[in-house]
Amino acid sequence: MLKGKTIALGVTGGIAVYKAADIVSRLKKLHANVEVIMTEGATEFVTPLTFQTMSGNVVHREMFSEITNYDVEHISLAQKADIILIAPATANTIGKIANGIADNLLTTVVMASTAKIIFAPAMNTKMYQNPIVKENINRLKSLGYSFIQPGAGRLACGDYGEGKMAEPVDIVEYIIDSLVEKDLSGRKIVVTAGPTIEPLDPVRYMTNHSSGKMGYSIAKEAVSRGAEVVLISGHTSITPPKEVELVKVKTTEDMLKAVAKHFDFCDVLIKSAAPVDYKPETVSPIKIKKKENEEDELIIKYVKNPDIAAYFGKQKKHQVMVGFAAETDDLDKYALEKLKKKNFDFIVANDVTKEGAGFDVDTNIVTIIDNKGIKTNYPMMNKREVARVIVDKVKYILDNKS
Numbered sequence: 006m007l008k009g010k011t012i013a014l015g016v017t018g019g020i021a022v023y024k025a026a027d028i029v030s031r032l033k034k035l036h037a038n039v040e041v042i043m044t045e046g047a048t049e050f051v052t053p054l055t056f057q058t059m060s061g062n063v064v065h066r067e068m069f070s071e072i073t074n075y076d077v078e079h080i081s082l083a084q085k086a087d088i089i090l091i092a093p094a095t096a097n098t099i100g101k102i103a104n105g106i107a108d109n110l111l112t113t114v115v116m117a118s119t120a121k122i123i124f125a126p127a128m129n130t131k132m133y134q135n136p137i138v139k140e141n142i143n144r145l146k147s148l149g150y151s152f153i154q155p156g157a158g159r160l161a162c163g164d165y166g167e168g169k170m171a172e173p174v175d176i177v178e179y180i181i182d183s184l185v186e187k188d189l190s191g192r193k194i195v196v197t198a199g200p201t202i203e204p205l206d207p208v209r210y211m212t213n214h215s216s217g218k219m220g221y222s223i224a225k226e227a228v229s230r231g232a233e234v235v236l237i238s239g240h241t242s243i244t245p246p247k248e249v250e251l252v253k254v255k256t257t258e259d260m261l262k263a264v265a266k267h268f269d270f271c272d273v274l275i276k277s278a279a280p281v282d283y284k285p286e287t288v289s290p291i292k293i294k295k296k297e298n299e300e301d302e303l304i305i306k307y308v309k310n311p312d313i314a315a316y317f318g319k320q321k322k323h324q325v326m327v328g329f330a331a332e333t334d335d336l337d338k339y340a341l342e343k344l345k346k347k348n349f350d351f352i353v354a355n356d357v358t359k360e361g362a363g364f365d366v367d368t369n370i371v372t373i374i375d376n377k378g379i380k381t382n383y384p385m386m387n388k389r390e391v392a393r394v395i396v397d398k399v400k401y402i403l404d405n406k407s
């Protein structure tokens with residue numbers, strides 16, 4: 006996903022240095038070239054060997070070291086970086102850069118680079134709230150530097166409050182978003198995600214194991230590429246991307262109505278939700294009481310819910326429609342049947358019994374079958390990578406529509 010990209014990671018002397026190792030590991034998994042620049046302060050916390058081993062590159066530290074090749078190190082690093090990420094970013098380094106000080110390798114690389122520069126600050130709350138630090142951050146923001154907001158919580162020093170470095174997973178997502186081309190601007194994409202629920206009485210309901218992770222990753226990928234995204238979501242515990250229009254729904258019928266509001270005006274409908282297929286014929290207005298007799302049974306009659314995909318498949322005009330098939334057996338057969346029956350442009354099929362491909366995991370192993378029957382198998386990827394494959398395919402179809 007980041008193949009061919011160079012991320013210069015500036016690591017400064019804060020207690021969150023250990024999290025920077027996780028950032029390197031995540032960037033490497035996405036095939037980025039990572040060049041780590043450590044300040045002297047950072048080397049007090051972790052040895053360069055850690056970052057050297059994880060990045061597969063020599064760690065850059067010294068500005069005045071003996072020249073071993075004929076690149077001037079700070080200039081060549083500044084030029085080859087697609088992004089400079091400073092994580093953790095200390096109050097000291099933020100202050101230096103805000104004031105034009107270039108007295109070590111990292112601050113000099115920043116000064117010499119035209120790449121996008123991103124800070125992930127990490128510090129004690131009192132430091133973070135210090136008006137001098139605030140002013141430095143505001144000055145840098147006004148000059149076009151980016152900041153990934155630290156979180157609040159228990160800090161390493163024992164204090165509670167703002168200043169905890171953003172999580173590596175979110176920092177890496179931020180980098181992916183920063184590097185992606187805005188090739189879907191002007192497009193409206195509706196994504197459904199998560200499970201629906203069908204109530205049985207005021208306290209019980211029927212649902213399924215869908216986590217919504219796949220749909221949320223697709224929404225994130227599409228919005229970061231400039232699309233207007235409507236995310237129609239059943240219950241999940243995931244934080245939606247800020248830039249999407251989020252429509253929360255409960256039942257399958259609610260989901261159908263929500264899609265209907267947007268369908269005529271959208272370019273793409275991606276149906277990654279797992280709507281419940283059957284619902285109780287009647288919903289008890291009061292809690293169904295448990296009977297005391299051991300042999301008692303509770304027999305519930307279920308009736309069919311509307312089939313959202315088939316419904317919009319029939320109404321489809323200009324829209325690109327993408328479906329999902331989560332199966333436990335005969336994957337190809339069911340996926341192909343579903344693709345044809347529901348008039349999808351392509352279907353993303355996965356065998357949920359495979360390790361790394363089921364519900365509520367961060368990875369997926371998918372097979373994509375298009376409406377000409379062409380089948381492509383993909384290896385295990387994280388859900389954001391799968392989202393990129395899907396959105397790339399959607400973009401290709403949109404671009405080649407007559």
Ligand SMILES: Cc1cc2nc3c(=O)[nH]c(=O)nc-3n(C[C@H](O)[C@H](O)[C@H](O)COP(=O)(O)O)c2cc1C
Pocket residue numbers: 016017018019020021044045046047094095096097098127128129132
């Ligand atoms: C144990 C310890 C933890 C520290 N944690 C932080 C921190 O989280 N954030 C910060 O801004 N400074 C922190 N500092 C202070 C910095 O290390 C100090 O300001 C140093 O000059 C930073 O240099 P650098 O920005 O060149 O890495 C800490 C210092 C110590 C001794």
